[in-house]
Amino acid sequence: MFAAIDGSNCPSLPQDERASHSLLLERGTFRVARPWPPVDADGKKIAPQFDIEVVRDPTGCNTSAVYGLHGKHPAVSVFRRPRPATNLKYLTAVGFVFEPKNGFPLPIDPESGQRMSGNLLADSRAGTLKLQLLDAMHTHLETEGNLHPEQIQRILDFEGQLYTAQSVDFVGGKLDDGGAHGGPETLALSKPGVLKSSKDVQWVEYSPWAALATTNTAGSSDAQRLFRESVARGAAIFRDRTFLISDSSGLNSMNFGNPTRDGCNFCHNMTRTGMDVAPGQVDLGTTNEPFADSAPDLPLFKLTCHAGETPHPFLGAVVYTHDPGFALTTGRCVDIGKITMQSMRGLAARAPYFSNGSARTLRDVVEFYNRRYNIGLTEQEKQDLTNLMSVL
């Protein structure tokens, strides 16, 4: 039932066998084949700063004579979770002119004259929703030709009105109850691209639940009250808990230093969605060794930066990775393993998490961050953060 082009480990495999779709079935990931070397928005080849070798190829696609790195149309196959095609005004919102991670003003879409947010797709290969839909049409749908402008506009109009968020929790009940403002309606009505601040508090949606113990909670069970208080505590941890962020290209490589003390909303700083108001390409270590979790079912690439090029700031000139991420778009060593942050809304129904599906549950997401940055979360704090994410 899955398309061979992206719903199987490789189109060259026997499509009627379950094993040929293992990465979709086990990880929820689809195959994304990026042209190699990368091409820019005008289709011009970019001279990459690194060579790429296939170290391990469990799907066979990267060494395939047809679909592989040395095939007729050289491509790098990586496996990624699909991103929700909803809440899109937050993905395209531009809060500030400059992108601090590269120092430049955001580029302008020549067609609309608007600045492009840089927050679409894991590797930011499309700057606008129009380019994204055309990319999807030509790759995932394998469609030749182009759509009429009216057809494109109808798709954009349709997807632009879709909002999704968790609206009910089995324990917590209705998420717009008790003074809270969870659910998609608040998302639809709110302004996108707002940077969190003392005035625009991150996850203010659930602030009213912080005081349930001292307010009238008639009609709510103890379990519900405790859950809601846990959610509010999770929001506070997300906002206020600081820890040492280290060796994360995109963050520690700009002028904040390595390490730098900050919190979850240092990066997840856009109100309502927890995205980055600036383009959110950061190397957390979800795909790059040695920080990435073991993943024998995923391909492994060895990237060797050319002499004279600026290497990856923390991993050096040779990087082993399951997915080069943003570097597949830019060809730059400093971008290896950077993955665009995504919206944190509607998470509970969308396991597994991270672009490669490496976190099976929301709790696993918390465990990854706790391990990666040595945060030292207590069992209760882990549960609070998990509960918060489950109601976004």
Add this chain to the structure above:
Amino acid sequence: MCVKGAVLFSLAAALGYAADAPTLKPVSFIACPVYRDTNQGRKSGCWLADDHESGVRYDIGGGRAKPQIGHEVLVEGVVANSTDVCGGAVLAPVYTAVLETRCPAVMLPPENYPGRAFQVSAKSVLPPMDVERPLPPPPYESQQWVIQFNFQSDFLLYQYSEVILDAAARYIKASGAKRVLVTGYAATKEMQVSGRTLSEPSALAKTRAESVAEALRRLGVDPRQMHVSWRKDPEPIASNDGLEEPSKRRVTIRAEL
């Protein structure tokens, strides 16, 4: 218009050095930086480095760019009379540049040093895009802006460069400047620091100039207005921060009416 000086002093003020007039005692050295995890909130840790020649440990955390543990750092600063809150004599102003050479990654606990909270001057940040801002009013005259860079870097530093670029682009737009001269410089002349010979490659002058020109283009300055050039071995800019070498690593933007 000496933007550099203005920004330096606003940064010094933000960090609490305003009352301490620099004693104009420049120091420069290469060291392995040490991070002290004094927790005064976000971005609050201390950065320390020892000058091997004098044996003095300095607090080098007050610059625009912070060091990275595990990499040597070039330190250029002026000794200030500020209170020691990190475990080192305060350098302010101070420039730190991460070098490629590796060294041990060292972190220290607070050890009763309070550190200082991170603050950024309002003059060093741009407002959100949706904040309406009037263009600079007339009268207009030819103007020049200076953007400094880290040693051996063409990176446009956050909470510094964008404010200058924004001011320049808005002035160019408002004044209808006929020509915009973008000139990049690299400090190619060798200097001796901690027994080592350092210099910048001449190619850096070009990439710095091109970075600034590209940023201005994205801010709406017509590329046909811009004349982009680059030079090596520049003269230092007469400045009041007591540090000549860092002033050579620069790009100037000149709007001619």
